[in-house]
Amino acid sequence: MSISNEDKELYGPLANLIGIWEGDKGLDIAPEKTGEEKSPYFETITIEGLGTATNASEQTLAVLAYKQVVSRISTGDVFHHQTGYWYWDKSTQDVLYSLLIPRAVAVLARGKAQSKGSAQLINVRASAPDKNYGILESTFMAAKASTRNFEMDVTVDGNSLQYTMKTGLYIYGRDFMHTDINTLSRKR
Numbered sequence: 352m353s354i355s356n357e358d359k360e361l362y363g364p365l366a367n368l369i370g371i372w373e374g375d376k377g378l379d380i381a382p383e384k385t386g387e388e389k390s391p392y393f394e395t396i397t398i399e400g401l402g403t404a405t406n407a408s409e410q411t412l413a414v415l416a417y418k419q420v421v422s423r424i425s426t427g428d429v430f431h432h433q434t435g436y437w438y439w440d441k442s443t444q445d446v447l448y449s450l451l452i453p454r455a456v457a458v459l460a461r462g463k464a465q466s467k468g469s470a471q472l473i474n475v476r477a478s479a480p481d482k483n484y485g486i487l488e489s490t491f492m493a494a495k496a497s498t499r500n501f502e503m504d505v506t507v508d509g510n511s512l513q514y515t516m517k518t519g520l521y522i523y524g525r526d527f528m529h530t531d532i533n534t535l536s537r538k539r
């Protein structure tokens with residue numbers, strides 16, 4: 352798929368994210384009561400342009416909606432589902448990224464994009480104490496499996512998308528770095 356000049360103008364460094372992406376080389380490292388569990392996975396990430404949202408008659412955000420559906424290679428079952436938005440604020444050059452997961456956890460992360468050759472490198476972060484770019488979670492999760500910070504690096508280059516997500520948890524009485532990495536190809 353080629354990205355139109357209108358999309359490039361509107362979505363800036365996020366334009367090349369638009370598409371349907373698939374990858375089967377994912378690796379999840381998740382917490383267990385003692386130790387960790389490593390799960391190879393495959394997934395589809397669907398990203399579509401929604402146009403702009405205007406806030407308080409003065410801020411204009413260009414917005415993409417995404418859905419990420421992740422399945423364990425060993426069973427074929429979906430074991431992670433994530434949805435949210437990418438936002439480009441041209442006036443501040445900020446990239447925002449929101450996520451909801453069906454564990455009653457929500458994150459709003461902020462960061463920047465930079466070009467490197469033909470690639471776009473995007474980094475976004477959130478941290479629990481931050482009132483704006485932080486984490487919301489249910490009382491159960493706050494007590495038992497709390498998300499303390501989140502960071503994602505994405506590199507998108509032509510029809511290839513790579514990401515690393517690092518989710519800092521406090522669970523089972525210890526800190527645990529829950530990580531997910533994958534490389535995907537654009538299918539459409």
Ligand code: HEM
Nearest residue numbers: 379381382421430431456458496497498501516518520531
């Ligand atoms: C590709 C992405 C991801 C995959 C495949 C994945 C998968 C998993 C798995 C397999 C567990 C262990 C569940 C269990 O013990 O039964 C887990 C736990 C958890 N994940 Fe993720 N996860 C992903 C991303 C995230 C993200 C982005 C967040 C939050 C920002 C998150 C938050 C949590 C939390 C809070 C737990 C602790 C719940 C528990 O183990 O009891 N995960 N995840």
